[in-house]
Amino acid sequence: MRKSAPWKVYLLPFLVLALVSVAIPAAEQPVPVNRLLKPHKNEDRLLKEDGIHDPANTELGKLKEPTQVLQPLEKSNSGNFVDWGKSLQKV
Numbered sequence: 361m362r363k364s365a366p367w368k369v370y371l372l373p374f375l376v377l378a379l380v381s382v383a384i385p386a387a388e389q390p391v392p393v394n395r396l397l398k399p400h401k402n403e404d405r406l407l408k409e410d411g412i413h414d415p416a417n418t419e420l421g422k423l424k425e426p427t428q429v430l431q432p433l434e435k436s437n438s439g440n441f442v443d444w445g446k447s448l449q450k451v
Contacts (some may be wrong), residue, residue, distance in 0.1 A: 407423055408415035426440070434446035 361375050368436070381400060405426075407413045407425060408420055413420055413423075430440065434443040436443040
């Protein structure tokens with residue numbers, strides 16, 4: 361019959377992890393929210409100039425420009441410049 365290990369043995373990995381996480385400088389820890397999302401410089405970019413859509417695609421003209429579609433919605437200063445909460449309350 362095997363003896364069970366003392367509770368300290370089970371607690372040791374958690375203590376080591378806590379000490380290591382405290383020892384890492386704050387600059388090396390990633391930003392928890394939207395760290396890869398860069399702010400827009402211009403909200404009026406055309407689809408063919410946004411760097412996502414292929415300007416050589418002949419079907420691109422069938423899509424509406426974001427400025428046309430989002431214009432009637434409530435404005436915001438971040439993201440896609442739409443305050444979705446206020447816009448949905450108006451509906």
